[in-house]
Amino acid sequence: MGVSKQYTKLLDTFCLFLKQKGKRFTPEREALLLAVFSLKGHFSPEDLIKQLHKQDNTMSVVTMYRNLPIFVEANILERTCLSSKHTRYEMIWAKEHHDHLICTDCGTITEFNYEAIEILQEALAAQYCFNIERHHLELLGTCHTCQQRV
Amino acid sequence: MGVSKQYTKLLDTFCLFLKQKGKRFTPEREALLLAVFSLKGHFSPEDLIKQLHKQDNTMSVVTMYRNLPIFVEANILERTCLSSKHTRYEMIWAKEHHDHLICTDCGTITEFNYEAIEILQEALAAQYCFNIERHHLELLGTCHTCQQRV
DNA sequence: GTTCATGCAAAAGGTTTGCAGTCAT
DNA sequence: ATGACTGCAAACCTTTTGCATGAAC
Numbered sequence A, B: 001m002g003v004s005k006q007y008t009k010l011l012d013t014f015c016l017f018l019k020q021k022g023k024r025f026t027p028e029r030e031a032l033l034l035a036v037f038s039l040k041g042h043f044s045p046e047d048l049i050k051q052l053h054k055q056d057n058t059m060s061v062v063t064m065y066r067n068l069p070i071f072v073e074a075n076i077l078e079r080t081c082l083s084s085k086h087t088r089y090e091m092i093w094a095k096e097h098h099d100h101l102i103c104t105d106c107g108t109i110t111e112f113n114y115e116a117i118e119i120l121q122e123a124l125a126a127q128y129c130f131n132i133e134r135h136h137l138e139l140l141g142t143c144h145t146c147q148q149r150v
Numbered sequence C: 001g002t003t004c005a006t007g008c009a010a011a012a013g014g015t016t017t018g019c020a021g022t023c024a025t
Numbered sequence D: 001a002t003g004a005c006t007g008c009a010a011a012c013c014t015t016t017t018g019c020a021t022g023a024a025c
Helices: A002-020 A027-039 A045-054 A061-073 A115-127 A144-148 B002-020 B027-039 B045-054 B061-073 B115-127 B144-148
Strands: A077-080 A088-091 A099-103 A109-112 A131-142 B077-080 B088-091 B099-103 B109-112 B131-142
Touching: A002 A027, A027 A045, A027 A061, A027 A088, A045 A061, A061 A077, A061 A088, A115 A131, A115 B115, A115 B131, A131 B115, B002 B027, B027 B045, B027 B061, B027 B088, B045 B061, B061 B077, B061 B088, B115 B131
Parallel strands: A099 A131, B099 B131
Antiparallel strands: A077 A088, A099 A109, A131 B131, B077 B088, B099 B109
């Protein structure tokens, strides 16, 4: 089971993080970690609640909200924006940086990594003496599939 | 007065838009337009409320919220995200497209336009048969000034 | 005069907080 | 045993909606 091996690694990382921060490993946090791992890509708090229900978990929504920042702090999740007015998170653990193509018709999110753009970003930042820590690039439009439709 | 000349032009555009859409030119909409014009750059609904107070305007917050989408429809404002969890708007009327350098220390937003990046974006989109309608690029980090500070 | 816009109050939705009890360490 | 975590309920903040009044065309 390759996947569960990866999960074990994530679990280890998470437990270590908690220990280092003097935080505790609770059943709720374990369930959250599994839910996050299952969702993988991008999700809203609401998606996470649904996933928890699928796992027959009865944790309170409050607990989920209280723990999301901890996952961000542990570099497992990132709070992303994605041109939506609603909060979204994305799993970044063991993932390379990437940006997003977002179809405004069907909502599909395609990830890409285009080194040349990043190089130009650095060049631009240098002009402004700006030190880039991170960036978000979203290309919005219509995907191949949706262009077919009239 | 160069500025007020520009405002007159904006006012004309806005009135024309309203007429075309069968909407009405009310004192509230006029006050909103002035507030938006005064704020120019990026602002939150809250900033807009403050600006209206400065103008001694007593319009209800509800009216402001109801009208913001109209300004977007009129291509005067754009709803932007800017990595914040709060809603923000930006005046786009008579402005060229640009992206943002955002200082995570002092919050300063610097606008830039870098043609070469846009060209690469198109090249990338072509690879995915994706049709770009718009995009957002945010570079987050520390600005020149904040790098000086220890 | 007709239709659309405004203001009030109230609802709605998502998120946060105080507090008492519970559980990991 | 201690201090951190959870769940409940309630608060909170921003945004939206129903309805009656008022104003632009």
